[in-house]
Structures are given as C-alpha cells and as structure tokens.
Amino acid sequence: MRADIRINGERLWDSLMHMAKIGATPKGGVKRLTLTDLDREARDLFVSWCKAAGLAVSVDGVGNIFARRAGRNDALPPVLAGSHLDTQPSGGRFDGCYGVMAALEVARTLNDQGIQTEAPFEVAMWTNEEGSRFLPVMGASGAFARVHTVAEILAARDLDGVSFGAALTAIGYAGTTPVGGRALGAYFEAHIEQGPLLENTGNTIGIVTGALGQRWFDVTARGMDAHAGPTPMHLRRDALYGATFLIQEVNRLAKVTEHSRGTVGMLVNRPNSRNVVPGETMFSIDFRDTDVSGLDRMEQGMRAAATRIAAEHGLDIDICQTVFFPPCHFDAGCVAAVRAGAARLGYRHMEIVSGAGHDAVYIARVAPTAMIFVPCEGGISHNESEYATPEDVAAGCNVLLQAVLAHAG
Ligand code: GLV
Ligand code: MN
Ligand code: MN
Secondary structure, three states, X not given: OOOOOOOOHHHHHXXXXXXXXXXXXXXXXXXXXXXXXXXXXXXXXXXXXXXXXXXXXXXXXXXXXXXXXXXXXXXXXXXXXXXXXOOOOOEOOOOOHHHHHHHHHHHHHHHHHOOOOOOOEEEEEEOOOOOOOOOXXXXXXXHHOOOOOHHHHHHOEOOOOOXXXXXXXXXXXXXXXXXXXXXXOEEEEEXXXXXXXXXXXXXOEEEEEEEOEEEEEEEEEEOOOEEOOOOOHHHOOOHHHHHHHXXXXXXXXXXXXXXXXXXXXXXEEEOOOOOEEOOEEEEEEEEEEOOHHHHHHHHHHXXXXXXXXXXXXXXXXXXXXXXXXXXXXXXXXXXXXXXXXHHHOOOOEEEEEEOOOOHHHHHOOOOOEEEEEEOOHHHOOOOXXXXXXXXXXXXXHHHHHHHHHHHHO
C-alpha cells in the first residue's frame, strides 16, 4: 500500500466551493433540496467531473449515482466512498457534499499517481439523505440496502403532493441500474462532525464507531376551526395550543439522559389564519438515543402525554411512526483502517459516535462500513454558517484515501 501519497487539498477545496455555488444562499449557506432543479444542476456538474476523471457513471432506479474506476481485478466487489449532495432548507456547504467531493478527490489522486487498485473503486452519491423534502431520511441508500422497497421510495410525497418518482423523472435522474443487490467490498464516508467534540478536544479526525438510533413520528392533532372572537376559551378545541404541550413533553423526555435527543422541527398549522382557532396541527418528532431502550422510553412517554393532552383539549391525536433504525455499529475492520490511516498520517484523533444519521448507517447493513469525521466550526451544522477549514477537510480526505487503499488493495 502507498502510504506516501496525498490528495490535492486545493483541488478538493475548489470543488467544494464550486459546488456550493449551486443553491448558494445570501448568508453563505446552500439550499439545494433533493430532486429539485438545483439538485439536477449539482448532479450534472458532479457527473461531468466524474467523466472528466475517466470514471464510468451509472444511475440506479432511485437516482443514486455511482462513478466507477476499474480495478486490476474488476470482478472483485468494489470499494465505495461517498455521501450526498442534497441539503437542508438552511443547509451549509459541507454536510454531504464533503463526502462526495472527498471520494472524487480520491479517484482524481489515484489517477494522478497512476495507481490501479486491485478492486474497483466507486464514488457514490446517494439521493435524498436529508429527508427534508421526502420521507424517509436516507431513503435511497436505504433502498440500496433493502431497508425500503423501491416502490415505497418512489411513492413518497412532499408537502405539495409531488411524488419522489415524478420529481426524479423531472430532473432526468431516474436511472436504469437495479437498486442494490450487489456485493460491496467496503464503504467509507467522510463527513463534517456536525457537533462540537473534535473542536473542543483539539482533534483533527473522528474515528466514527457508529451512530445513534432514531425514531421519527408525524403527529396530527385535530380539533375544530373556530372564530377567534366569539368562541369562548372553554369551548375551543385548539389543535395548535394542544400541540404545544406535546412539544414541551418531547423536549422534557429528551433531557432526562445525556445521550437522548428530542426535536420537533417541522410544523404545519391549518388553516393558519390569524383570527381562526387552529383546527389541525401536524408536526414531526425526531427522537435519537444510543440505546433502543432510550427510544422506547421517549416513545412511551410521548404517547402517554398525547393521550392526556387529547382528553384535556378535546383533540384527536394521530401518531404515525415514519422512521426507525436502531443504533448502528460500524465494521471493526473498516474502523481500524480509518484509525490506522489517521495514526500513519500523524493526525490527532478520537473515537466518536455520530449523532447524525448518514447513508453509511444503511450501507453498513450490506457492506463493511466506517466513517471519518472532521471538525466543523462551533459544532454548527444544518445551518448556513457551517464551516470546516481547508486543512481539516484535506486531512479527512487523506485518511479516506488511506482507508480506501487499505481495502481496495
Ligand atoms: C441527517 O442529516 C440527520 O438528520 O441526522
Ligand atoms: Mn449529511
Ligand atoms: Mn444533514
């Protein structure tokens, strides 16, 4: 294995900054929701770069893109590296895009060095990691790993009623390659940490050993539309007012232990008129924990509170689970390759459990998998001000290169 080669940090940074122009926001972030015209633009640019690097590009039936560099023994299962190009509505320049650009930079570096790996190497771009426009989150890597069926993914609808399948076709990325069902040698994903640990401890590389489990719900509280003036307070069935008590409870339940998280991030209020008592309020709940028992505890507490609140406020409350995956533990061999790469290159490193979900969580079910984290300023992510330094971004990519070489031969 060639331990002496290094990626081109300047080229990696230029690619990241170039990609960040697609959907750039006035505050310096990126809004590039999945399967929009901006997503198409980012994909087109990514594909053009892959082709320029001599990679063979294929697209599967849920829009995942694979850019392949042949191996000496091309029949071997490929080693993959990648992430996602979609962002949150107020996203940053690094979440997801970094992992895709880092994987591409690995391929470009192998080209520069004239290295042919034993196994093929593929750069992967997974569709709709964020789960912001369409549920479920990490939907297309989930389909690849057979956690979801392709039909389920294509049928998902956004808040305007547009289906995933229609949006995918509209941007021209409904591919013909079958979704998943093929052997992978390994999968590596580089990502910004999205939390404060690396920065606070002065480490450059996070050796990611796994990720929190998650359970999401869509909750709909139904009461009755009523006039804001003539309707006395005691006669109201105010869905939004009732929802606020459940939102409080989600936060209270998550604060019971240090490793629990509870978030209500999305709310749709109807009819959403200043002088109408709201008759229907829909909102999301995102619970995360290191243990399934923690997820169960929060779910039970939330359901009990919902029953109580429904009775107190004259509401019907429907609770629908939309996402569940247990805590994930990455492959010991892949984690060791990341650790060895960081140590070989002399980067300060620490083990870390991801609080965020990643495509790696699902790919870990069908391939040996690990992740590499780099620090992000103030631990801030899912925010337009997200920032990582060029040096840290290059360091993580160098570790990715080492891990890929260790597995691809
Ligand atoms: C993915 O961005 C997540 O919500 O963790
Ligand atoms: Mn991400
Ligand atoms: Mn994200």
